[in-house]
Amino acid sequence: MSRAHRFPARLDVKGGTVDMSHGSGGRAMAQLVEELFIRHLDNAWLRQGNDAADFPPAAGRMVVSTDAHVISPLFFPGGDIGSLAVHGTINDVAMAGATPLYLSASFILEEGFPLRDLERIVAGMAEASRQAAVPVVAGDTKVVERGKGDGVFITTTGIGVVPQGVHIAGDRARPGDAILLSGTIGDHGVAVMSCREHLAFETEVRSDSAPLHGLVARMVEVAPGIRCLRDPTRGGLATTLNELATQSGVGMLVEEERIPVAPQVAAACELLGLDPLYVANEGKLVCVCDAADAEHLLSVMRADALGQEAAIIGHVVADAQHLVQMRTAFGGHRIIDRLAGEQLPRIC
Amino acid sequence: MKYVDEFRSGERAMRLAAAIRWEAEPGRHYRLMEFCGGHTHAIFRFGLPELMPANVEFVHGPGCPVCVLPSGRIDNAIDLVRDHDVILCTYGDLMRVPASGRMSLLKAKAAGGDIRMVYSTRDALAIARANPQRQVVFFAIGFETTTPPTAVAIRQARAEGLGNFSVFCNHVLTPPALAYILQENARSAGIDGVLGPSHVSTIIGSGAYEPCVAAFSMPVVIAGFEPLDVMQSALMLIRQINAGRHAVENEYTRVVTRQGNAKAQALMAEVFETRPTFEWRGLGMLPHSALAIAGDYAAFDAERRFAMPAIAGSEVKGCLCPSVLRGVDKPTDCRLFGTVCTPENPMGACMVSSEGACAAYWSYGRFRRPAAA
Numbered sequence: 001m002s003r004a005h006r007f008p009a010r011l012d013v014k015g016g017t018v019d020m021s022h023g024s025g026g027r028a029m030a031q032l033v034e035e036l037f038i039r040h041l042d043n044a045w046l047r048q049g050n051d052a053a054d055f056p057p058a059a060g061r062m063v064v065s066t067d068a069h070v071i072s073p074l075f076f077p078g079g080d081i082g083s084l085a086v087h088g089t090i091n092d093v094a095m096a097g098a099t100p101l102y103l104s105a106s107f108i109l110e111e112g113f114p115l116r117d118l119e120r121i122v123a124g125m126a127e128a129s130r131q132a133a134v135p136v137v138a139g140d141t142k143v144v145e146r147g148k149g150d151g152v153f154i155t156t157t158g159i160g161v162v163p164q165g166v167h168i169a170g171d172r173a174r175p176g177d178a179i180l181l182s183g184t185i186g187d188h189g190v191a192v193m194s195c196r197e198h199l200a201f202e203t204e205v206r207s208d209s210a211p212l213h214g215l216v217a218r219m220v221e222v223a224p225g226i227r228c229l230r231d232p233t234r235g236g237l238a239t240t241l242n243e244l245a246t247q248s249g250v251g252m253l254v255e256e257e258r259i260p261v262a263p264q265v266a267a268a269c270e271l272l273g274l275d276p277l278y279v280a281n282e283g284k285l286v287c288v289c290d291a292a293d294a295e296h297l298l299s300v301m302r303a304d305a306l307g308q309e310a311a312i313i314g315h316v317v318a319d320a321q322h323l324v325q326m327r328t329a330f331g332g333h334r335i336i337d338r339l340a341g342e343q344l345p346r347i348c
Numbered sequence: 349m350k351y352v353d354e355f356r357s358g359e360r361a362m363r364l365a366a367a368i369r370w371e372a373e374p375g376r377h378y379r380l381m382e383f384c385g386g387h388t389h390a391i392f393r394f395g396l397p398e399l400m401p402a403n404v405e406f407v408h409g410p411g412c413p414v415c416v417l418p419s420g421r422i423d424n425a426i427d428l429v430r431d432h433d434v435i436l437c438t439y440g441d442l443m444r445v446p447a448s449g450r451m452s453l454l455k456a457k458a459a460g461g462d463i464r465m466v467y468s469t470r471d472a473l474a475i476a477r478a479n480p481q482r483q484v485v486f487f488a489i490g491f492e493t494t495t496p497p498t499a500v501a502i503r504q505a506r507a508e509g510l511g512n513f514s515v516f517c518n519h520v521l522t523p524p525a526l527a528y529i530l531q532e533n534a535r536s537a538g539i540d541g542v543l544g545p546s547h548v549s550t551i552i553g554s555g556a557y558e559p560c561v562a563a564f565s566m567p568v569v570i571a572g573f574e575p576l577d578v579m580q581s582a583l584m585l586i587r588q589i590n591a592g593r594h595a596v597e598n599e600y601t602r603v604v605t606r607q608g609n610a611k612a613q614a615l616m617a618e619v620f621e622t623r624p625t626f627e628w629r630g631l632g633m634l635p636h637s638a639l640a641i642a643g644d645y646a647a648f649d650a651e652r653r654f655a656m657p658a659i660a661g662s663e664v665k666g667c668l669c670p671s672v673l674r675g676v677d678k679p680t681d682c683r684l685f686g687t688v689c690t691p692e693n694p695m696g697a698c699m700v701s702s703e704g705a706c707a708a709y710w711s712y713g714r715f716r717r718p719a720a721a
Contacts, residue, residue: 266349272467330575331358331365332395334712337691 011035016115023109023143036119037139040126041105045137053137058101058161065092066157074121074151077191078206079282081154082125087209087282088233089158090132094213095229095285097168097220098160103129104138105156110149121152132211134158160213165224172227173248177316178294180287182215182301183208183309185237186265189279194268205264210283215304219287223297228288231281238277238336240286241324248288251319254336256329258313278339288316355574356394364579365399371586378404380585381675382543383526385412385703386573392712394575404582407538407675408705410525410631411545413490414441415673415697415704418627419661421518422447425487428516429461432654435479437472438487440465445700448662469501476505476513485650489518493547495639496612499619502641502648514650517641520626522548523556524637530564532674539675541585543578544570546600551616553608554598565594572600619645629663629697630673664689669696672705679706686710 011031021028038046045053069085079087085105093100105125109118129136136156162168187208194203212231220226228248232240237259245252261269261276269276283306289297294312301307314326324336372378382388388408391397397406410416422445429436436453443454443465457463462482466472469486476484488498498515505513522545533539544557549570561568567588571581581599588594598604619642626638641649650656663669667689668682679685679698689695691707698704 263349270349270352328393328395329358330356330361330394330396330399332398334393334395337711 007031007035011115013115013119018109018111018113018115018118018143020111020143020145023141029141033141036115036122037141040119040122041129041136041139043135043137045135046139053102053104055102055137060164061162062159063093063096063098063162064157064159065089066155067092068153068155070150070153071192072150073192073195074117076195076207078188079209080121080124081152082121082123083128084209084282085154085156086125086128086132086134086136087211089156090134090211090213091231091282091285093158093160094211094216095168095231096160096162097166097216097226097229098162099217100132100134100158100160100213103134103136103156103158105136105154106140107142108149108153109141109143110151111143111146113151118152121154125154128211132213134211134213163220163224166220166226168226168229170228170230170244170247171249173244173250173288173316174227175250175316175318176291177227177288178291178312179241179252179254179314179316180289180294180298180301181237181259181311181313182212182285182287182307183283184260184262184265185232185281185284186261186269186276186279188282189236190265190268192280193272203264203268205262205268208281208283210306212283212285212306215301215306216285218300218304219297222300223289223293225293226287226289226297229285231285233280233282235339236276236278236280237286238275238324239338241336242338244286244288245319245322245324248316249322251317251322252314252324253317254314254324254326256326258311260309260311277336291315352574355572355576357576360576361399361579364576364583368404368579368583368586369401371583371590372401372404373590374403376403378540378586378589379407379538380404380541380543380582381407381409381529381539382571382578383409383411383522384543384545384548384573385415385701386546387543387571387578388412388705388708389703390573390575390578392708395712396575396578399579400582404586408672408708409529409542409675410628410673411491411522412698412701412703412705413494413520414445414701415669416520416525416628416630417442417445417489417518417697418629419445419447419663419697420627420659421661422453423451423659423661424656425453425516426451426456426461428485428650428654428656429456429463432483433462434483434485435462435464435475436485436487437464437466437475439467439489441701442487442489444694445697446664446694448659469497473501473504473510473513476510477508480512482512484513486513486515487518488515491520491522491545491548492551492616495519495620496551496609496615499615502619502645503615505648506645514648514653515641516650516656517620517639519620519639520628521622521637521639522552523560524634525628525631526557527560527563528631528634529674530560530566533566534564536676539566540589541567541569543581543585544568544596546570546572546577546604549600549604549608551609551612553606554596554604555606556608557596561594561596567594568596570596570598570600570604572602618642630670664695667696669698669706672698679709682706
């Protein structure tokens, strides 16, 4: 079957742009879907062309998660909005200890957006999906008028299945539990900031954007009793620890010296007046587990490519105020608070 | 990180802490005012109060540029955006500072104002070049540290004939504020020594504080912003106090000289002139304490270009920022602190900037006590 014959001319990916007809439901949209989206994301479900993808129910508890991606810039060192949209949702599903099975993707495109860039993004998404072995089985495209979007917004939804005997949730941390972190913090946020128009500083920092379900599977296998998993994305490690502390009704005490930060990230944060604890990550996880499991889990994490710099960063304590505190490398203590809003640069 | 880690060594901190305990006389109470918000931030971020003996106390000073900007000036800036449709370029710290009537630049931006957060005056110039049909105003604030870059931008704008660029100048001067604090202190005698400004002193030099120190017999140690700098300077102050001496000593010798940066000073003298008087939030009207754009560069003065009126801003009732900035009250003395005034919803300016004493208290030490092991 040669689908190309259905359209008089091939989609002009090189020089063309998105226009309102690409969202109209007509021939132009069909061509965009076929020659760009399906060509890259190709799989049996998409090829069926039905309104809904069908698959048999999995044995076990299922989880679903959805995530909208509105990142600026769309392309950054170490990834793009397409790969990020795949990793972000896979990771959210994986944080339940689940094996992600299927993804859906919804695109909101701005009129005038170059098709060449859209193809790069969809190709990035397809590559990420292939590497993670989690197919995108359903999708949707809408086009908004110029000025009413920011190029491309992508919302992905993922579903997965939780292995027997695994029950991971944010409210299960208990005093005495160990807190593990899978690697360096702040890489994604600094990589993205480094290429924002008004900042543009030179750095070799790359986003850590990566799918964590493989690492999670190995962790869950050796320690099915893991209590909490969460990926410290927006708001960084500090926000994630606070969320877990609040949900579980406990306090936390972490050691500054044990939290890995790449030297380039630390330097960029120092210059910009940011605290790496609050900078976003896209390929890291925080794990709370029984202290007895901590060392074994740590060795399993370190054996994985995505957990080589994993560390036990602290432990859960009883605290009626649910505070997260840090013992500074300097020997004092400070509260690691939630941010009031966006982290603002300091003046001097 | 080179040149940073050396000044954050926990081991050296312990040695300094032991030295401070050794030198601080048990019968005495030492109240050391750190002038700068940068010091306040370091003190809390690294947990320094825990390392000090109970009779050595840090008192927070007025050196947070965002905190001392009177709200009327932010009202002015909001009016510029609303009434003159300018592009307003500002440092990020200012975005959430409360203005009159529960407004802020952040809210003005949400209401459609074209307000852009910049990291440097160069960004503001670039925005002016890219938008020749719009008026672009740079909201200049800060002490002597941030003043030379503003001077450079104004000179650059004139050299390029960048007619759509102007500066809303709010630069303030450190020595008059220190003089005011010490004059007030002469009555209340609450402060025993001052940790002097660090980055400001790279520009104006440690010599700039000598008249003040002589007039008020107050020990001053110019202190860097790293935690070891702060501890070393505290030790130097304690030694001066014990010996009954009062001099300007310089701990921050790796960047601060007695004369300061002559080139930057010349630049400031060329582009700016001293205002007869200027309002400081919390301190009131201080004579000769701020800069305006000098006559030669008047064409780039937003206050003249847009005939900006003097606005008396309104403060929230019950807010203790004024006395917190003078070192008279602690943030926790304020009834609004932590109840209606939090970083999410700041009532006073000290709760906004991470260098403000209230925000530092809230974020790093509001329930100070050791965590249960």
